Amino acid sequence: MSNSIIQVNNISKQYHIGSKERINRTFREAVVDTLTAPVRNFRDLKRLTKVEYDRPDTIWAIRDVSFNVHPGEVVGIIGRNGAGKSTILKILSRITGPTTGEAKLLGRVSSLLEVGTGFHSELTGRENIYLNGAILGMRKAEITAKFDEIVDFAGIDKFLDTPVKRYSSGMYVRLAFAVAAHLESEILLVDEVLAVGDAAFQRKCLGKMQDISSREGRTILFVSHNMPSVRKFCHRGILFENGRIHLDDEVNKVVDHYLDSGSATFSSRTWSPDERPGNAFFRINSIILKNKHGMETSAITISDELLVDINFEVLQDEAKPQYSLILSDADGNCIFGSLNNYEHEHYGKPLRPGIYTSTCRIYGSLLNAGRFFVTLIGFNNNWHDEFKIENAISFHAHDDGVIKGDYPGSYGGPIRPLLKWQTKRHDIT
Amino acid sequence: MTPGITRASGAVELQIIKLKIMTTPTPHNSDHIIHIKPQKGLQIIDFGELRRYRDLLYFLVARNIKVKYKQTVLGGLWAVIQPFFMMVVFTLFFGKLAKIPSDGIPYPIFNYSAMVAWTYFSQAINQSGNSIVGESNLISKVYFPRIMIPFASILSGLMDFFIAFAVLICMMFYFQIYPTVMVVCVPFLIILMVLASSGVGMVLAALNAKYRDIRYTIPFLVQFWMFATPIVYPASMIPEKYRLIYALNPMTGVIEGFRSVLLNTMEFPTDMIAMSFLVSLVLFILGLFYFKQVERFFADVI
Numbered sequence: 001m002s003n004s005i006i007q008v009n010n011i012s013k014q015y016h017i018g019s020k021e022r023i024n025r026t027f028r029e030a031v032v033d034t035l036t037a038p039v040r041n042f043r044d045l046k047r048l049t050k051v052e053y054d055r056p057d058t059i060w061a062i063r064d065v066s067f068n069v070h071p072g073e074v075v076g077i078i079g080r081n082g083a084g085k086s087t088i089l090k091i092l093s094r095i096t097g098p099t100t101g102e103a104k105l106l107g108r109v110s111s112l113l114e115v116g117t118g119f120h121s122e123l124t125g126r127e128n129i130y131l132n133g134a135i136l137g138m139r140k141a142e143i144t145a146k147f148d149e150i151v152d153f154a155g156i157d158k159f160l161d162t163p164v165k166r167y168s169s170g171m172y173v174r175l176a177f178a179v180a181a182h183l184e185s186e187i188l189l190v191d192e193v194l195a196v197g198d199a200a201f202q203r204k205c206l207g208k209m210q211d212i213s214s215r216e217g218r219t220i221l222f223v224s225h226n227m228p229s230v231r232k233f234c235h236r237g238i239l240f241e242n243g244r245i246h247l248d249d250e251v252n253k254v255v256d257h258y259l260d261s262g263s264a265t266f267s268s269r270t271w272s273p274d275e276r277p278g279n280a281f282f283r284i285n286s287i288i289l290k291n292k293h294g295m296e297t298s299a300i301t302i303s304d305e306l307l308v309d310i311n312f313e314v315l316q317d318e319a320k321p322q323y324s325l326i327l328s329d330a331d332g333n334c335i336f337g338s339l340n341n342y343e344h345e346h347y348g349k350p351l352r353p354g355i356y357t358s359t360c361r362i363y364g365s366l367l368n369a370g371r372f373f374v375t376l377i378g379f380n381n382n383w384h385d386e387f388k389i390e391n392a393i394s395f396h397a398h399d400d401g402v403i404k405g406d407y408p409g410s411y412g413g414p415i416r417p418l419l420k421w422q423t424k425r426h427d428i429t
Numbered sequence: 430m431t432p433g434i435t436r437a438s439g440a441v442e443l444q445i446i447k448l449k450i451m452t453t454p455t456p457h458n459s460d461h462i463i464h465i466k467p468q469k470g471l472q473i474i475d476f477g478e479l480r481r482y483r484d485l486l487y488f489l490v491a492r493n494i495k496v497k498y499k500q501t502v503l504g505g506l507w508a509v510i511q512p513f514f515m516m517v518v519f520t521l522f523f524g525k526l527a528k529i530p531s532d533g534i535p536y537p538i539f540n541y542s543a544m545v546a547w548t549y550f551s552q553a554i555n556q557s558g559n560s561i562v563g564e565s566n567l568i569s570k571v572y573f574p575r576i577m578i579p580f581a582s583i584l585s586g587l588m589d590f591f592i593a594f595a596v597l598i599c600m601m602f603y604f605q606i607y608p609t610v611m612v613v614c615v616p617f618l619i620i621l622m623v624l625a626s627s628g629v630g631m632v633l634a635a636l637n638a639k640y641r642d643i644r645y646t647i648p649f650l651v652q653f654w655m656f657a658t659p660i661v662y663p664a665s666m667i668p669e670k671y672r673l674i675y676a677l678n679p680m681t682g683v684i685e686g687f688r689s690v691l692l693n694t695m696e697f698p699t700d701m702i703a704m705s706f707l708v709s710l711v712l713f714i715l716g717l718f719y720f721k722q723v724e725r726f727f728a729d730v731i
Contacts, residue, residue, distance in 0.1 A: 011465075016729075045640055048639060049639070095568070097466075097468045099467060100467055104465070108461045111571065117566065117567060117570040120492055122499045130488055131492055135567065137572075186461070
């Protein structure tokens with residue numbers, strides 16, 4: 001289309017996933033293997049940057065993706081992990097090239113794939129504003145012109161000359177977002193960066209982005225797992241599945257389709273060692289939803305209890321992990337929150353380094369049928385060092401008819417607790 | 430009363446704040462058309478882009494310099510300690526024990542004058558060689574001309590160089606050695622030194638992204654290279670007819686040039702410097718060119 005600001009034509013991207021580890025059974029094998037390894041390694045490394053079709057150790061992260069975006073449009077890109085959302089953003093922001101296909105972007109592009117890229121912990125807030133701005137493509141004069149606005153938005157004016165390593169994580173994120181939000185560009189590519197920071201700040205960021213979009217008419221591509229903000233924020237949704245575009249339509253239709261397809265439920269989340277969320281005291285390895293039999297599941301029945309297992313590793317002595325588990329419905333409305341400060345045995349007592357599992361039991365006959373999301377907020381000792389894992393897991397709750405009894409209709413609201421009813425006869429005396 | 434409970438009646442209406450679609454298209458500036466396509470074949474260097482990002486180079490250099498000696502006790506003194514103590518050791522072993530000639534000037538200053546440039550060179554190629562791998566987070570998250578990274582390492586080393594150079598000047602006063610009029614060539618020699626370091630540094634940085642062997646190769650390379658450079662011995666020990674071949678090592682011209690203009694060890698070695706300059710220039714162009722060819726893969730292999 002002639003009046004599109006972003007034109008993507010048949011873009012594909014192939015990645016090498018690396019060859020299998022070799023396992024040596026005997027000493028002799030190990031010696032021979034070590035000696036011949038250089039030749040083999042060199043061959044493998046050389047191949048890394050070659051395009052090869054139909055090799056077992058290559059995957060297509062995205063395949064034949066085409067779409068056009070009009071100026072001023074705000075497009076939400078959704079899909080499961082590994083569906084290719086981030087890859088398309090990386091290609092459009094020129095971090096990596098496509099294997100085949102091409103794209104045209106008519107305007108200055110700024111991408112925000114991570115908050116605070118290039119921040120240096122030893123440098124002060126002021127120095128980092130300039131460094132980060134320059135990394136994101138701003139000229140020194142531009143940064144100077146927007147400096148006060150950035151500081152004001154981040155609300156860190158008192159700490160401007162303090163090294164950012166002394167900042168709280170909230171201040172750090174605020175400053176980083178503030179720099180990125182003040183980039184002058186026609187196209188903004190954003191990847192799940194709003195998952196950080198507290199709720200008030202997230203609202204502020206979304207507000208700023210709305211401002212950017214509606215007042216300045218900027219085009220935004222927004223990758224997110226947070227369906228409510230995608231609904232709120234975008235006009236159009238593009239659903240990725242296995243590297244291809246599955247649906248490209250009005251945002252509510254796409255989000256509904258994604259949620260209904262069930263492909264959006266993830267009964268567990270496991271993090272690799274260097275990606276684990278957490279703070280300096282402990283890190284989350286995994287969050288797993290289990291049914292009453294202790295089996296991992298993403299579909300539970302509403303009359304049975306369900307368990308949320310939080311597996312974490314304590315890194316330092318004196319860690320006192322505290323959790324807040326928040327259950328929300330498909331539209332992102334909070335239904336309830338639960339804190340672990342009722343667990344008298346361990347709560348408030350320091351844990352030694354090691355691996356632990358905390359389990360939260362959500363009793364049966366409480367929820368209504370529908371989709372639910374679990375958000376976990378972690379703290380350490382007196383509710384400090386907060387981190388948030390938004391919509392860590394999600395599940396479907398099915399009606400098994402136990403509570404319903406003989407009632408044929410459906411129930412409203414997100415919960416359907418089993419309450420006691422009693423009828424008394426008042427005898428006339 | 431009938432329990433007319435339905436999902437809809439119970440649901441709270443979600444307030445949707447939609448963004449207005451702007452009907453007026455953003456004016457397209459022709460310099461800002463970005464064409465993304467598979468990068469096959471020869472890549473050409475976009476000098477316009479490098480110019481646009483020149484402020485980034487400045488901030489990266491500033492960062493490297495500011496961060497380098499943070500939380501150290503000795504701070505900038507480190508820039509002097511290394512070449513100075515190497516000079517003390519070399520003076521003992523090569524000057525006093527092995528009695529290697531030093532073009533008629535005291536061995537300490539003879540050696541230190543070379544160590545200043547050599548320390549710069551070895552640190553510059555070490556740091557730029559590891560720079561791309563070291564900044565992998567930056568490279569996988571944001572686009573900018575990648576060449577800025579090794580180049581920032583090369584330039585930020587100049588700070589240490591100048592500190593060490595100031596000590597050299599103090600030593601000249603102490604030994605009462607005075608420069609020749611050719612001292613005006615010092616800026617040129619510094620440029621030559623940076624040029625030689627950049628060429629080598631860029632090649633190593635680019636290779637290191639894919640082949641991590643380079644990290645282990647660099648310390649080796651630096652050691653061997655040091656003995657192929659007139660640091661503990663003078664170039665005059667090399668027979669006349671082999672001098673030009675010897676000057677294929679670009680650091681030969683740099684170091685003998687410094688000695689000639691500052692310590693008056695010999696006539697200004699025009700031919701050796703010309704040779705070194707030529708080699709440095711070729712290395713620089715090759716380095717830049719090779720870097721450009723492979724930088725497109727950095728985000729994928731790093």
